[in-house]
Amino acid sequence: MAAWEKNVRKTIPYTPGEQPDRPNMIKLNTNENPYPPAPGVTKALQELDADRLRRYPDPAARVLVQALADYYGVTNQQVFVGVGSDDVLAMSFLTFFNSEKPILFPDITYSFYDVWAELFRIPYERPPLDSEFKIRTKDYLRECGGIVIPNPNAPTGIEKNLAELEEMIAGNPEVIVIIDEAYIDFGGTSALSLLPKYENLLVVQTFSKSRSLAGMRIGYAIGNERLIGYLNEAKYSFNSYTMNGAALAAGTEAIKDDAYFRETLQKIINTREWTKQELHRLGFSFLDSKSNFIFASHPKCPAEELFQALKQADIYVRFFNKPRINNYLRISIGTEQEMGALIRFLEHYLGENL
Amino acid sequence: MAAWEKNVRKTIPYTPGEQPDRPNMIKLNTNENPYPPAPGVTKALQELDADRLRRYPDPAARVLVQALADYYGVTNQQVFVGVGSDDVLAMSFLTFFNSEKPILFPDITYSFYDVWAELFRIPYERPPLDSEFKIRTKDYLRECGGIVIPNPNAPTGIEKNLAELEEMIAGNPEVIVIIDEAYIDFGGTSALSLLPKYENLLVVQTFSKSRSLAGMRIGYAIGNERLIGYLNEAKYSFNSYTMNGAALAAGTEAIKDDAYFRETLQKIINTREWTKQELHRLGFSFLDSKSNFIFASHPKCPAEELFQALKQADIYVRFFNKPRINNYLRISIGTEQEMGALIRFLEHYLGENL
Incomplete structure (x- = not known):
């Protein structure tokens, strides 16, 4: 080790999911949306004035903040934007989790939470999900440095009901409770309605999925204006633009x-429900996902074997080689055609190999 | 104060410079380039496939990293990219400055350095520039937790010669020395040539100016591959994409x-040298800038007064109300026409008011 390394x-x-880019592959491994962004996005990008790019962008990102504020019926001062919800969550950890008490999040969840805690040297504990992979409310009713609950949870897809979330938020007025709603648009109920009642609540969402x-x-x-103010000050202490x-x-x-948004969401939800039926028919067990993925396990075929077999067929799903979940596959919801191809492959593979 | 605020x-x-956006304004306050980006940029943006945006981008940013590696004749593993050099510098502070000894940077310099140090709770000391606003090499030949030297320095524009920089880097093998070359392309000599000799050297540049x-x-x-490896690991612990x-x-x-790049640089350098002559004619004193701005002071008219008068005329320059530099204006180099208008205004204003 060199002297400077100490x-x-x-x-x-x-570790992000693989990003293979092969023609005709079916990519169901990183919970991306199978449909393109709204037509207005294409138009806006084509009309982007390259000359304007020599200037710094608006550090307050007002045009985007205003659009979000209008959409959700909040003030501009209640909205913070960042480079993906990962950036927003990282800045939130840095800004709000400075207690010596541990922050709390589930043992099985988005695997970036413990990475951020380690990076910023934030103590943390991970109350285990129950035997049905559900978050136990009572585990979060205790002294702590903060709470992060993904809702629906990933990679399980399970939604926690709003009354139980409210119990956690109300029970921890001294710390910030972050509800990470990356997948909320696919049929879950957002905690945004709780904002007027709880100033320790921060709701995080993303443009990456829905x-x-x-x-x-x-x-x-x-969140409330004071909370967002602190987050903005931290952002302006890290990177203004x-x-x-x-x-x-x-x-x-x-x-x-909004019309396009609702239309694509409905297509994905319909395809998800169809996929559930088909997986059920093939003998898979899975949790009741309210997200754009299904977390499924087959009683007769190990998940890792299926993962590899699918990959050979250029169908990419996600396999986590971790305790408790290493017999599950996380399958993102693609188009009807893509899910049809997945089901046909599984039907054939399971038929031949069981 | 609410309980959660503690x-x-x-x-x-x-505090970033103002970003006014008024028709016909002359914006010389944030060191932006007066010329548009290369024509290929416009074309690439127009051809951007919006459908591709539903997928995550390459987390390793390989296409851009490769272009930079080819340009500078280094390996891909020697290049780290981020959301502006502010993101790169912030990640570097977080990754490399974890000593209990103070890091060192000049008292008058880019005002983000102490903000990052405060954010990450890194101890720091700021050796004062000498009476001619020059960085004294000997101040940096001492035990410390790391060094950041902007070259050319901002807002002074003064370049430090490579031999003296090398003395600092060689004299501190136990810590990382960051040379922040945001303005190097406007006539300075980059420290990149020192990379094969010093593994504790990190050179940071940006697309924002040149x-x-x-x-x-x-x-x-x-930097060297090990150093960049650590930086990438920190990045993947903060935001993968x-x-x-x-x-x-x-x-x-x-x-x-590269041809377009060199052509616009030369135009800016020519305009800078013309502006220096004109400012000299009007009685200004200024430092020998090797950047795309001039840091100038007038013996008879306070900088703040000039700053306000220029602003009234829709000409924006930067004024820092800070000790030692509060009688200087930092004037970015615009087009020939813009600098002509600035000089005409100053000539008229100083003629009428002195």
């Missing part, structure tokens, strides 16, 4: 086209 | 068009 912050980074803009990196948080001109234009157009 | 990280954020892409938010660091599809496409095209 002061380096050593981290164990998050708005088909994973490639543009846009996430946001909504996070949202580039293209992201501002694309995000704003995506929010404005 | 664990909030309180910060004093960086490549006319402030609005796209692209910065980069070049920082560079969106538009930034990747625009940045790659900007790097590829």
Whole structure:
């Protein structure tokens, strides 16, 4: 080890899903939307004035913040935007989790939470999900440094009902409770309605899934004005200009086209429910997903074997080689055609190999 | 103060320059490039496939990293990219400055350095520039937790010669020395040539100034592969996907068009030298800038008065109300026409008011 290495912050980074890019592959491994972004997004990008790019973008990202504020019926001062919800969550951890008490999040959940906690040296504990992979409310009614609950949870897809979430938020007035709603638009009930009652609540959402803009990196948080003020001050202490001109234009157009948004959501939800029926028919067991993925296990065929077999057929799903969940596959919901191909492959494979 | 506020990280954020957007204004306050980005950038953005944006971008930003590696004659593993050099510098502070000894940077310099140090609770000391606003090498030959030297320095514009920089880097093998070369392309000599000799050296540059892409938010660091490896691990512990599809496409095209790059640089340098002559004629004193701005003071008219008078005329320059530099204006180099208008205004104003 060189002398200079002793002061380096050593981290164990998050491992994103593979991003293969092969013609005709079926990519169901990173919960992307199978439909393109709203038509207005294409138009806005084509009309982007390259000359304008020599100037810094608006550091307050007002056009996008305003579109979000209008859409959700909150004030501009209640909205924070960042480079994907990962950026928003990372800044929130840095800003709000400075207690010496541990923050709490489930043992099985988005695997970035413990990475951020390690990066920022935030103590944390991970109350285990129950035997049905559900979050137990009582585990979160205790002294702590903060709480992060993904709702629906990933990779399980299970939604926690609003009354139980409210119990956690009301029970922890001294700390910030972050509800990470990356997948809420696919049929869940948002905690946004609780904002007027609880000033310790921060709701985080993203354009990456329901708005088909994973490639543009846009996430946001909504909370009370004081909370968002602190988050903005931390952002202005890290990077004043996070949202580039293209992201501002694309995000704003995506929010404005609500009809397109609802139409694609409904298609995905319909395909998800069809896929559930088919998986059931093939003998899979799975949890009741309210997200754009299904977390499924087959009683006779190990998940890792299926994962590899699917990959050979250029169908990519996600397999987590981790305790408790290493016999499950997380399957993103693609188009009807893609899910049809997946089901046909599984039917054939299970028929031949069982 | 609410109970939840006690664990909030309180910060004093960086204050970016104003971003007014008025027709016919002359904007010389944030060191933006007066010329549009390379023609290939416009084309790449127009051809951006909106459908592709539903997918996550390449987390390793390979297309852009490769273009930079080719341009600078280094390996892909020696290049780190981020959301502007602010993102790159912030991640570098977080990754490399974890000593209990103070990091060192000048008292008069880019005002984000102390903001990052405060945010990440890094101890720091600021050796004062000498009476001619020069960085004294000997102040940096001492035990410390790391060093950041902007070269040329901002807002002074003064370049430090490579031999003296090398003395600092060689004299501090136990810590990382960051040379922040945001303005190096405007006539300075880069420290990149020292990379093969010093593994504790990190060179940071940006697309915001010399490549006319402030609005796209692209910065980069070049260093040895181990150093860049640590930086990437920290990045993957914060936000896997920082560079969106538009930034990747625009940045790659900007790097590829070297002829356009050199042509716009030369125009800016020529205009800078012309502006120096004119400011001299009007009685201003200023430092020998090697950047795209001039830091100037008039013996008979206070900088703040001039700043306000210029603003009334829709000419924006930067005034820092800080000790030692509160009688200086930082004037970005615009087009010939813009600088002509500035000089005419100053000539008229000083003639009438002195």
